[in-house]
Amino acid sequence: MRHRRRLRSRFLSGVHERAVHSRYAYTVALSNPPSPSVWDYAPAPESFRPPIAGEHGLFINGAFIKPRSGKCMKVINPANEETLTRVAEAGKADVAAAVEAATKAQRKWSRLAGRERAKYLFRIARRLQERAREFAVLESLNNGKPIKESRDADVPESAKHFFHHAGWCDKLQYAIPGGGDAKPVGVCGQIIPWNFPLMMAAWKIAPALACGNTCVLKPAETTPLTALRLAEIFQEIDLPPGVVNILTGGPDTGKLIASHAGFDKIAFTGSTEVGKAIMKACAARPIRLTMELGGKGAHIIFADSAIDQAVEGAIQGIFFNQGQVCCAGSRLLIEESISDEFRSKLLHRMSQLRIGDPMDKNTDVGAINSATQRDQIHRYVEIARKEGAEVLESGCGTIPTKGFWCKPTALGGVQPSHTVAREEIFGPVVALMTFRTVDEAIARANDSVYGLSAGIWTEKSSKMFEVARRLRAGVIWCNGFNLFDAASPFGGVKESGFGREGGRHGLFEYLAH
Amino acid sequence: MSETKNERVTVLKTHKLFIKGAYPRGESGRTHALRDAEGGLLAHLCTGSRKDTREAVEAARAALPGWSSATPFLRGQILYRLAEMLESRAMEIQSAIQETTGRSAKKARAEVSAGIDRIVCFAGWSDKIASMLGNQNPVAQPFYNFTTPEPVGTIGVISPETPSFLGFLSLWLPAVCAGNTVVCMASETWPLPALLVAESMPNSDLPAGVFNLITGLRKELLPVFASHRDLDGLIACADTKESVGLRELSADNLKRLRLIAPDSDFECDRTWEGPTSFRGSVEYKTVWHPMSVE
Numbered sequence: 001m002r003h004r005r006r007l008r009s010r011f012l013s014g015v016h017e018r019a020v021h022s023r024y025a026y027t028v029a030l031s032n033p034p035s036p037s038v039w040d041y042a043p044a045p046e047s048f049r050p051p052i053a054g055e056h057g058l059f060i061n062g063a064f065i066k067p068r069s070g071k072c073m074k075v076i077n078p079a080n081e082e083t084l085t086r087v088a089e090a091g092k093a094d095v096a097a098a099v100e101a102a103t104k105a106q107r108k109w110s111r112l113a114g115r116e117r118a119k120y121l122f123r124i125a126r127r128l129q130e131r132a133r134e135f136a137v138l139e140s141l142n143n144g145k146p147i148k149e150s151r152d153a154d155v156p157e158s159a160k161h162f163f164h165h166a167g168w169c170d171k172l173q174y175a176i177p178g179g180g181d182a183k184p185v186g187v188c189g190q191i192i193p194w195n196f197p198l199m200m201a202a203w204k205i206a207p208a209l210a211c212g213n214t215c216v217l218k219p220a221e222t223t224p225l226t227a228l229r230l231a232e233i234f235q236e237i238d239l240p241p242g243v244v245n246i247l248t249g250g251p252d253t254g255k256l257i258a259s260h261a262g263f264d265k266i267a268f269t270g271s272t273e274v275g276k277a278i279m280k281a282c283a284a285r286p287i288r289l290t291m292e293l294g295g296k297g298a299h300i301i302f303a304d305s306a307i308d309q310a311v312e313g314a315i316q317g318i319f320f321n322q323g324q325v326c327c328a329g330s331r332l333l334i335e336e337s338i339s340d341e342f343r344s345k346l347l348h349r350m351s352q353l354r355i356g357d358p359m360d361k362n363t364d365v366g367a368i369n370s371a372t373q374r375d376q377i378h379r380y381v382e383i384a385r386k387e388g389a390e391v392l393e394s395g396c397g398t399i400p401t402k403g404f405w406c407k408p409t410a411l412g413g414v415q416p417s418h419t420v421a422r423e424e425i426f427g428p429v430v431a432l433m434t435f436r437t438v439d440e441a442i443a444r445a446n447d448s449v450y451g452l453s454a455g456i457w458t459e460k461s462s463k464m465f466e467v468a469r470r471l472r473a474g475v476i477w478c479n480g481f482n483l484f485d486a487a488s489p490f491g492g493v494k495e496s497g498f499g500r501e502g503g504r505h506g507l508f509e510y511l512a513h
Numbered sequence: 514m515s516e517t518k519n520e521r522v523t524v525l526k527t528h529k530l531f532i533k534g535a536y537p538r539g540e541s542g543r544t545h546a547l548r549d550a551e552g553g554l555l556a557h558l559c560t561g562s563r564k565d566t567r568e569a570v571e572a573a574r575a576a577l578p579g580w581s582s583a584t585p586f587l588r589g590q591i592l593y594r595l596a597e598m599l600e601s602r603a604m605e606i607q608s609a610i611q612e613t614t615g616r617s618a619k620k621a622r623a624e625v626s627a628g629i630d631r632i633v634c635f636a637g638w639s640d641k642i643a644s645m646l647g648n649q650n651p652v653a654q655p656f657y658n659f660t661t662p663e664p665v666g667t668i669g670v671i672s673p674e675t676p677s678f679l680g681f682l683s684l685w686l687p688a689v690c691a692g693n694t695v696v697c698m699a700s701e702t703w704p705l706p707a708l709l710v711a712e713s714m715p716n717s718d719l720p721a722g723v724f725n726l727i728t729g730l731r732k733e734l735l736p737v738f739a740s741h742r743d744l745d746g747l748i749a750c751a752d753t754k755e756s757v758g759l760r761e762l763s764a765d766n767l768k769r770l771r772l773i774a775p776d777s778d779f780e781c782d783r784t785w786e787g788p789t790s791f792r793g794s795v796e797y798k799t800v801w802h803p804m805s806v807e
Contacts, residue, residue: 115630118637122593160586167589167637174645174788438806462803465657469804487585487640504644 041354044361046147050134052225056087058094058248059231061101062241068093073250075224078144079358079367079403087224090247092256095216098245099262102187102214105242110184110212114170121166121209123237124230128159128202131233135226139198140358142225144367144404145321147359157484158202161502164486165206168507172211175507183512184212185288186264189257191278192227193270194220194369195324195426200269201227203501205244206486211510213265214243218257221250222370255281263287267509269326271424272450272495290499290509292326292491294424295452298445299329299481300467302438303338305457309479311345314430317455317481319353319408322368323428326496327453329481331421333441336434343412343432350394350408357400365428367403374404377427384411384420389431416447424450438467446472452492455481474500527557528704530565530728531711533572534721539729540564547705550615558704561729563737566696569725570743573667573694576722581664581692585640592690593636595717599629602713609705610678627780628679634786635690642691645788646795657802662795664692665769666745669738671698671731673750676779678706683785684748684773688794689724693746696725698738704728735759742766748793750775769793 055072057064069091075084090098109117128135132155139150168175172182188208192200197219208215219227224246231246247253254274258266258281265288268278272293279289299317301310317329334342358366368374385391390412399405406427414421414431421431435441445454454473458464461478468476474492477483484490489500499509527544529536539559547556559565580588599606603625610621647661668688673680677700685695699707711726727734735755738747739762746769749759756772763770771793779785 115634118633122633122636163586163589163593164640167634167639167641169637170634170782170786171637171641171645462805462807465802466655466804466806469657487644504641 041362043357045357046137046140046359046361048133048137050138052085052138054085056085056224056228056248058088058090058098059228059234059244059246060094060098061105061245062235062239064231067091068097073221073248075142075222077141077403078222078369079400081402081404084141084225087228087248090218090249090253090256094247095253095256095260096262098216098247099187099260101242101245102216103262105240106184106187106214109209109214109240109243112212114172117209117212118166118169120237120239121162121169121206124233124239125159125162125166127233127237128155128162128230132156132159135198135229137359138229139226140366142223143194143197144358144369146363146366148361148363149321149366154196154199157486158198161199161202161206161486164502165210168207168210172507172511175504176511176513182211185510185512186213187262188213188215188265188267188510189260189263190215190217190267191254191257191270192217192219193326194223195321195326197223198226198230201230204267204269205230207501207506207510208267209243211507213510216245216247216257216263218247218249218253224248254278258282261285265289265510267499268292272497275497288509290501291497292499292501293452293495293497294426294450295326295328295492295496296331296422296424296448296450297327297329297453297455297473298331298333298448298471299455300333300435300441300445300457301335301338301342302441302456302458302460302463303335304459304463306459306479307338307342307345310457311342311349313455313457313479313481314346315349315353318430319350319365319428320482322365322406323430324369324373324426325482326424326426327475327482327490328426329453329455330425330430331445332430332432333444334432334434335441336436339432339434343410346432347392347394347410350410353394353408355394355397355399355405355407365408368406368427369404371404373426374406377406377425377429380420380423380425380427381409381411381429384414384418384429384431387418387420389414389418389420416444422448438463442467442470446470449495450492451494452496453477525554525556528559528708528728530559530561530569531708531714531724531726532565532569533575533725534715537565540568547613549612555612555705558728561698561727561734563733565727565729566734566737566741569696569727570667570669570741572722572725573696574743576694576720577664577667579720580689580694580723583692585642585692588690588692589636589639591718592632592639592686595713595719596629596632596636598713598717599632599710602709603629606678606706606709609709610703613703613705614675614677624676624679628682631679631682631686631786635686638687639690642791642795646791647797650799652801655804657804658799660797660799662691662791663798664688665794665796666693667743668693668695668746668748668794669698669741669744670695671735671738671747671749671751672700672707673773673775673777673779674700674702677703678710680750680779681707682710683779683790684750685724687790688746688748689719691791691794693794694723696727696738696744698731698734699726699728701729701731731755736762739763739768740765744768746770746793749773750777769796
């Protein structure tokens, strides 16, 4: 008992020292080496390594086949730059074969009674739950995200998405008011990003299949491994061949998919720039589109918020998945009367984030997914510096010598006209800005070409709902951030795209009505 | 001494009640015989009493806070697990239907399949009830106003006599799916399929007390169910005469009463698997919340 008390007092004094220390540590020079912290943890590595084949084919018509293109590409671990495996790079003939398989499968799949389709989706959900650890490790190896995120968020959310949509298969006639004869759209081309490789695959495939569509899915160039492993589950549970086809490849493969005449729909998640290019590539044909694009999420902290929770929310909002999140809260709008206090608490909390090995269960911030992305983030930080912002890098730990890394960074004194307040950085970099009135906060939040997400922190709920009403964004989080659920529609307005994923509204995208 | 070749004598089972996750014999010690379609003795059944029913209601009441606040996703997972459990007992349930009702193998198999599929259907309903039956109300005042479905509470369920498997499932599934806890009375004449479902319950992760099963006599138990003041609702398959009594007794504590005609078509998916299947299983709550920056 006494021993425990002693530990506790040391714990408390440690926090106190740290808080005093941080007062000037950040404002003076963040490049100083960080002092030894009471928060030092022993390494807690995830030791399980799923076997990874040396080569991966394309998944077409229920089988893994060698690409007709004859091309393949390397897949690396962004945390140490080691090669994990090689995957095929689908060419024109491969895309054609996948579209043909999906087209052939579509008739039968859509005519299968909803209750029978449902059972396939339930099976996928169950297998994903049962193989969760394998998928989590694979995701972290390939993406660089901390194992605790892939384990607690990506993989369970993906399984939930299949489970939720399994339940929709036999209820489609009730999902849309007046939609008694709901029909599938047809054959869907789906192109997904590298930030949530498995979860994005689930978000695309589950609703499409539930509504009776068939798919050709292209995972991102750098992160194809969990989608390919998902294809193994499709084989395992006897999903009819051709219902889902998975084509790995780079931007060229993406272009081939976007411009192939065999698709009834293209669903894309990625940057606004590429989204616009895809819309133009599809312009000649009357096909359905879903676009889930970039964002510059405004995260509004009112003076009457519960400040410690708001700090935690701000941290999660921008550093979750290394900030490589389209709905990240990358613009922190802080009410002026609390801005000094909030800033100091935010920076203190940033200093406690553990950056490093994604496979360590204690890691908060993992690797950036690619060198290209890392360079883009660093470029934006340089632009911020040149335009007059104060760059406040977190002193958390030392970053590994190999792999791609960015320290959590806050940018002080950012003006609405600054590049970093307007463009999406897609990294662990948050712009700090202040406001004085509610109207100013709303005006600033809405001053963006994007409109994907926004956050509001206040203990006054009448204000919360009124501000939520006036914000132009597809998803508004109140006293929380980065919340996702298969039952909750997600998607943006303005140049963040259109269409919703998840919930009843997500079904509208995959039904002809 | 030469032995005569003996025919094996079967082990004769007495099916017990299912209350609070356990299988008690009836409190009254009464039993009655279950006979096959030809009149042969199949098993014995506990004849559930007023006190058995009371204990089951107590169990249902105790299980209500946990079950009604479990996430809809979890409730769906558990119902799906029940379907997994019953799929592997499909043959057993099929032969129970065949033996007791004399239905053909084909018809019995079809009933089992439809029943298990109905469980899967409701496994998929739990996290969709609110998005289908709830909504935001466009009031002409600065209020955010929304209505959400909530479980009624503890619900008594009187199963139809036939179909003894599909009909039984159709009545309590929506109630449990929506977060209610139930006390079910099995088909008086053909209770075997319901008893087999009860035997799978503890293996499906359904918390004890969420589902309770009583076997017994309709003329004894119907008034007990209808007059029990701690049952918030009653979903009952009853004929015209029985219905009059149920309505009268239910009025005492304003029991929500859903009456189903014995000739109802339980194979109709729209009625028994659509949004209206939650009639009698949900209440509606409306919340007014101000919107103002003042």
